[in-house]
Amino acid sequence: QKEVEQNSGPLSVPEGAIASLNCTYSDRGSQSFFWYRQYSGKSPELIMFIYSNGDKEDGRFTAQLNKASQYVSLLIRDSQPSDSATYLCAVNAGANSKLTFGKGITLSVRP
Amino acid sequence: EPEVTQTPSHQVTQMGQEVILRCVPISNHLYFYWYRQILGQKVEFLVSFYNNEISEKSEIFDDQFSVERPDGSNFTLKIRSTKLEDSAMYFCASRGGRGFSEAFFGQGTRLTVV
Numbered sequence: 216q217k218e219v220e221q222n223s224g225p226l227s228v229p230e231g232a233i234a235s236l237n238c239t240y241s242d243r244g245s246q247s248f249f250w251y252r253q254y255s256g257k258s259p260e261l262i263m264f265i266y267s268n269g270d271k272e273d274g275r276f277t278a279q280l281n282k283a284s285q286y287v288s289l290l291i292r293d294s295q296p297s298d299s300a301t302y303l304c305a306v307n308a309g310a311n312s313k314l315t316f317g318k319g320i321t322l323s324v325r326p
Numbered sequence: 327e328p329e330v331t332q333t334p335s336h337q338v339t340q341m342g343q344e345v346i347l348r349c350v351p352i353s354n355h356l357y358f359y360w361y362r363q364i365l366g367q368k369v370e371f372l373v374s375f376y377n378n379e380i381s382e383k384s385e386i387f388d389d390q391f392s393v394e395r396p397d398g399s400n401f402t403l404k405i406r407s408t409k410l411e412d413s414a415m416y417f418c419a420s421r422g423g424r425g426f427s428e429a430f431f432g433q434g435t436r437l438t439v440v
Contacts, residue, residue: 249428258417258431259369303369313359313382314419314429316369 217242221304221317229325234291236320238304241285245306248280248287253301253319262302263289294324328352330432332418338438342407347435349401349418357421358401359429360393362386362414369417375401408439 218241228234236250247266251259265271265278265287277290287306291298301319331350339345351358360372373383373393380393392404401420405412415436419429 256415256436258415258434261428261430264428305369313371313374313384314361314369315371318368 217315219315219317221320224320227323228294232294234294234322236289236302238287238317239285240306244308247307249305250289251303296324296326299324330420330430332432332435336436339408341439345405347403347416351401351420355420355422359419360403361417364414410439413439
């Protein structure tokens with residue numbers, strides 16, 4: 216069974232802090248990695264994707280991938296109360312194959 | 327901005343009834359998916375569809391489920407005889423051309439089976 220684990224959480228940080236969200240995956244054949252944000256009762260919204268080892272930055276968000284450790288993370292700098300949501304890690308094994316999701320980490324940013 | 331559209335947003339049905347959930351994917355996308363999310367649980371893959379046929383399905387997608395792309399724009403999920411445990415949010419997603427590209431999700435249909 217190919218698994219995506221997001222075990223830490225819920226996470227609470229003060230406004231302006233860095234939030235660090237972690238994810239591990241079991242399938243070494245996974246090729247692309249996605250972070251989605253989901254507000255309660257809403258659909259997943261893509262924040263970032265990453266394919267290569269290393270860091271990828273987009274505004275206040277940085278995704279980090281370490282394929283040897285089967286680990287992907289998302290850093291949110293200067294956290295805002297509007298960042299409060301559940302963050303879903305998802306992986307897929309091929310360019311057009313299904314996404315396998317983790318259960319998500321709920322982030323709360325305190326004003 | 328192009329988006330995936332799902333109807334209805336909420337459907338209440340009696341156990342044993344058939345339901346059809348509808349999706350209009352982004353127009354130039356080639357790959358279509360249905361996922362579901364039971365309240366408080368993770369998003370689960372149901373089925374993927376490409377070139378007018380199912381390309382992959384999960385163990386959840388049993389004989390009670392079927393998908394169709396009847397007219398080249400709509401993409402439907404049919405549940406033949408609903409059970410209480412089918413109550414969930416159902417998300418349609420579509421993905422663009424070949425190679426790596428992100429999946430865009432519709433806003434979801436909340437199905438409640440009573």
